Amino acid sequence: MALKTGRGAAAPPFIVMDVITAANVRQAALPPGAPHVIRMEVGQPGTGAPAGAVAAVQAALAAGAPMGYTETFGRRSLRERIARHYAAWYGLALPMDRVAVTVGASGAFPLAFLAAFDPGDRVAMAAPFYPPYVNILTALGIEPVIIEAGADTRFQPTVAMLERLAPRPDGLIVASPCNPAGTMLHPQELADIAAWCHRNGVRLISDEIYHGLNYDSPLATAAALSPSAIVVNSFSKYFSMTGWRIGWLVLPDDLIRPVECLAQNLFISPPHIAQIAAEAAFDCTDELQANVARYRRSRDLLLAALPGAGFPRLSPAEGAFYLYADVSDRSNDAHDFCARMLAEAGVAASPGVDFDRMRGHHFVRFSYCGPEADMAEAAARLAHWR
Incomplete structure (x- = not known):
């Protein structure tokens, strides 16, 4: 006899957490010396708590x-x-x-x-x-x-x-x-x-x-x-x-x-x-503002580089550390697009369907709060992947 479940049991997944798992699995499967997975799927600052x-x-x-x-x-x-x-x-x-x-x-x-x-x-x-x-x-x-x-x-x-x-x-x-x-x-x-x-x-x-x-x-x-x-x-x-x-x-x-x-x-x-x-x-202003400056540099680099890598339609990116890219000219299935980008370019990003269930199939979210060198390498990989 099946027992009743509550309304909360039907909650859909937070898809970005599944992308994290997929990126972890791919990273663990890489042979020694292979290029690492670049993590652009989650809003996880590359720095830890201030000193x-x-x-x-x-x-x-x-x-x-x-x-x-x-x-x-x-x-x-x-x-x-x-x-x-x-x-x-x-x-x-x-x-x-x-x-x-x-x-x-x-x-x-x-x-x-x-x-x-x-x-x-x-x-x-x-x-x-x-x-x-x-x-x-x-x-x-x-x-x-x-x-x-x-x-x-x-x-x-x-x-x-x-x-x-x-x-x-x-x-x-x-x-x-x-x-x-x-x-x-x-x-x-x-x-x-x-x-x-x-x-x-x-x-x-x-x-x-x-x-x-x-x-x-x-x-x-x-x-x-x-x-x-x-x-x-x-x-x-x-x-x-x-x-x-x-x-x-x-x-x-x-x-x-x-x-x-x-x-x-x-x-x-x-x-x-x-x-x-x-x-x-609250008393770590200098360190925190240095983080913001790093995010700004990564944002500026990606805004300049991603259009040439096949992502010409990007959100204005006035704040936070995300770029929302319209990929409708390349795919109508953002989930599959992100899976291929991870498997073929080693770049993890989040499918837009997580954020917009009607139109998100045409969008990908990139997070740029990771190490600056990784953000530059991601742009290079995506240009080659294109």
Whole structure:
């Protein structure tokens, strides 16, 4: 007799994780001395945690500091430091009480979705999008509403697109800089969207985990533009701390206690040791800005080299560390295209179908946060592969 499974058991895979597995298998099968697989499939910074963050953890462990539960929203010193970060970067006076430290941004999204929405609610986002948005919402019984955005709006939503939605959604997710296209909502565009959402009773969730990784356009935070918006951020990208699993939420007043109660039950508290590292990371500006400069150089190299390697249609890449390439002139099956590129050129990239289930068969995402030498070698391999 077959047992019942829950709705979450039907969640589709996050395809990039399968690409990681395939790249690992290929690398392990290579003979000694063979050219290594170049990893452009995942947003994994090529550098580890900043030296000051590692040193702070080493000092705490050497001193025998207890690593137990913290308050559910995290250590007060870290929350205060995050609040000061908003004053320094955005000129925003943010009360510490609105800051919730989370188990990565991945832990922040379910908290935000559960606190803000009910099963059956509708939450909009522009495609292409970060796949777990849809997968988590669906597992929670919340309906994703997909807005098809294109290169004409830098793959970002507009107020005009939102006005055409009928009925109006209960929520909207935006990401700036965004994954997979690396494009941004410019400050006035984000302000217009935030005002539209607040005016129309639409809960705005702003994914800002790539803040700090912006090259040509200024940043704006939804926390400064709307009293009802939820902001998600993380130490994984700009701070280069993916494996430490530490992020944060900036919450509107009406969701502070609801999110705290949910977090108490789902996570108890963020990892203590990661919080020590995260607080120290704020003082590692020189090292972090050197990482940004490296990403910029890799971006500029690829924007110059990839068109000649058979990838002439690339996203503007204003921020983050991704290029979204239209490969429709070479394939209508991005999954197969990426598999061949891995097998024949030794370059791992992510098929666009992970980010856009309708049009993604024609797109490939390249991540350029790996070593600079690898990014240059990737361009050379792809030119030869063409």
